[in-house]
Amino acid sequence: MAFDFKLPDIGEGVVEGEIVRWLVKEGDSIAMDQPMVEVMTDKATVEIPSPAAGKVLTCHFSEGQICPVGKVLVSIETDGGVTTASDAQSGRGASERARSGAVSAPPPAGGESPMAAAGGSTAGVLATPATRKLARTLEVALSQVRGSGPAGRITSEDVRRYASNGASHGHAVARLPAHQPGSAAPPVPAQRRRQSEGFEPDVRVPFRGLRRRIAERLLESTQNTALYTYVEEVDATQLVALRDKANVRLAQGAAQKLSFLPFIIRATVEGLRAFPQMNAYLDVAASEIVLSKRYHIGLATATPDGLLVPVIRDADRKSILELGREIDRLAAATKAGKATREDLTGSTFTITSLGALGGLHATPILNQPEVGILGVHKIAKRPAVEGDKIVVRDLMNLSLSVDHRLVDGYDAARFVGHIKQSLEAPGLLFLDSI
Numbered sequence: 255m256a257f258d259f260k261l262p263d264i265g266e267g268v269v270e271g272e273i274v275r276w277l278v279k280e281g282d283s284i285a286m287d288q289p290m291v292e293v294m295t296d297k298a299t300v301e302i303p304s305p306a307a308g309k310v311l312t313c314h315f316s317e318g319q320i321c322p323v324g325k326v327l328v329s330i331e332t333d334g335g336v337t338t339a340s341d342a343q344s345g346r347g348a349s350e351r352a353r354s355g356a357v358s359a360p361p362p363a364g365g366e367s368p369m370a371a372a373g374g375s376t377a378g379v380l381a382t383p384a385t386r387k388l389a390r391t392l393e394v395a396l397s398q399v400r401g402s403g404p405a406g407r408i409t410s411e412d413v414r415r416y417a418s419n420g421a422s423h424g425h426a427v428a429r430l431p432a433h434q435p436g437s438a439a440p441p442v443p444a445q446r447r448r449q450s451e452g453f454e455p456d457v458r459v460p461f462r463g464l465r466r467r468i469a470e471r472l473l474e475s476t477q478n479t480a481l482y483t484y485v486e487e488v489d490a491t492q493l494v495a496l497r498d499k500a501n502v503r504l505a506q507g508a509a510q511k512l513s514f515l516p517f518i519i520r521a522t523v524e525g526l527r528a529f530p531q532m533n534a535y536l537d538v539a540a541s542e543i544v545l546s547k548r549y550h551i552g553l554a555t556a557t558p559d560g561l562l563v564p565v566i567r568d569a570d571r572k573s574i575l576e577l578g579r580e581i582d583r584l585a586a587a588t589k590a591g592k593a594t595r596e597d598l599t600g601s602t603f604t605i606t607s608l609g610a611l612g613g614l615h616a617t618p619i620l621n622q623p624e625v626g627i628l629g630v631h632k633i634a635k636r637p638a639v640e641g642d643k644i645v646v647r648d649l650m651n652l653s654l655s656v657d658h659r660l661v662d663g664y665d666a667a668r669f670v671g672h673i674k675q676s677l678e679a680p681g682l683l684f685l686d687s688i
Contacts, residue, residue: 256311258326261293262302268295269386270322273315274463277301282310290328293321294463298595308332318462320407385410391538392417410474464560475622480658483617486670490633491648493517493680500574515553515607516577518630521676523549523570526603529669531661533602535623543660552601552621553581555588563621564588565601605630618655625660628673629653 261271271293278284278291287303291313311329315321388410389396399416401408461469475481493514501511526533526549534545549570552563564584569577587593604621605628612632620627631651638647652673656666 256329256331257306259305259328259330261321261323261325261327263323268323270320271295271300272320272462272467273317274299275317276313278304278310278313280310280313284308284310284330294467298598299464300595302327304330306330306332318460385413389413410477464562468560471622472619475620478622479620481617481620481655482658482663482666483653483655484663484666484670485615485651485653486667486674488650488652488674489638489647489678490514490650493677494633494648496680510575510578510582512574512578513581513609514633515581515605515630516574517677517680518607518628518673519551519566519569519577519581519605520574521673521680522551522603522605522628524676525669525672527570528672529665531665532626532656532669534625534660535602536625536657536660546602548602550600550602552604552624553584554604554606554618554621554627555585557589557591559591562588562593562598563601563604564593564597565599567600604628608632612650614651616653618653620655620657625657626666626669627655629655 272295274292274294276291277289284290284304284307286305286307289301290304291302292299293302309331311331313328314326321327385408386396389399392413394413394417396408396413399408399412400406402412403409497512497514497517504510504512530545531543533549534543536542537544548568551566551569553566555562555564564587566572566577566580566584572580584593584597587597601621601624603624603626604618606616606618607630610632612630614631616629616631618627618629629652631653633648633650635646636649637644638649639645640647652670654666654670
């Protein structure tokens with residue numbers, strides 16, 4: 255018995271997924287619930303198991319291509335009589351198993367499509383959820399837009415271009431024709447010709463998966479926000495002393511050791527309480543600014559595959575020690591690829607820190623739809639003026655990037671000033687929380 259397994263509805267508004275990696279190949283025998291394929295959605299990367307035992311007949315989408323929800327992903331020939339065809343045909347069984355699995359990537363952006371759209375309905379149009387949302391905001395019918403992305407995918411820029419002049423001038427985005435089998439091959443680039451002359455060949459790495467999602471997400475952020483950055487210097491001398499004392503105390507009992515990040519998170523949450531416009535996002539479709547009443551702090555984290563943002567939920571309700579434990583848990587899970595969707599989504603404000611590699615200044619890019627992101631730079635001993643004397647102090651810089659559409663420069667400066675005050679005189683804020 256053979257059936258076509260369709261990409262299941264993984265939930266949370268997901269309409270398509272990028273095939274990151276096939277874990278089986280055509281002709282392989284496969285067991286029930288055996289991991290079959292890794293699919294990256296707007297929310298995360300999920301591992302989809304096989305809904306039946308049998309043999310893989312056809313993998314309908316290649317790695318790097320986009321499979322819409324409901325499209326046939328793989329054809330499986332089941333072992334005689336042992337099958338869950340009803341689950342497999344509807345995708346319900348695999349969908350539930352995929353929802354409960356571990357994920358390895360959070361960026362909410364889209365990818366490329368394997369085929370061109372047809373017809374007037376937007377259901378078959380190939381575009382990311384972010385692009386679809388933009389089209390709704392600009393009142394553009396996606397079925398009338400020609401995509402400039404690979405294989406005809408409609409990009410956000412295509413939608414904006416059509417909204418500005420496409421409808422009135424019949425504008426269509428030109429695309430370079432793909433090379434057809436049997437036709438004359440394109441000329442060989444000079445850099446490849448030079449390989450025969452003793453030069454090392456260029457290395458080509460597929461631009462897909464998390465790396466492509468990060469690129470699309472960051473590009474979308476810079477195009478859709480009025481970004482500016484404010485930098486402030488902080489005297490962290492007292493903070494360094496307090497952290498050192500806390501770790502001495504902790505060394506006598508628990509094995510936990512605190513970094514500076516729990517203290518910075520606590521100070522940031524207090525700043526968000528004082529300036530609620532920083533803990534917000536813009537609902538463009540509704541023309542409303544939404545002020546979040548919960549404090550979910552995203553932590554930009556480097557992994558072997560790229561930048562991810564695990565989330566500390568309700569950071570305002572956690573002590574310094576609890577924040578430290580949650581930071582350690584999320585960092586370990588994220589770097590091991592075992593973070594869940596819950597771990598990687600839902601932040602209301604993001605902090606990015608490189609620790610000892612933090613440099614002096616940066617321009618962090620917003621983690622949309624948030625309106626602010628705080629860059630934390632390294633603490634280092636530097637000369638400072640104290641009265642009429644030059645003394646050695648532990649100094650650090652904070653770089654705050656903000657969406658100027660929602661936050662004025664004066665308020666951004668006051669927000670950073672609030673954090674600075676907490677970090678420079680940390681006793682009252684932190685002593686009861688260690």
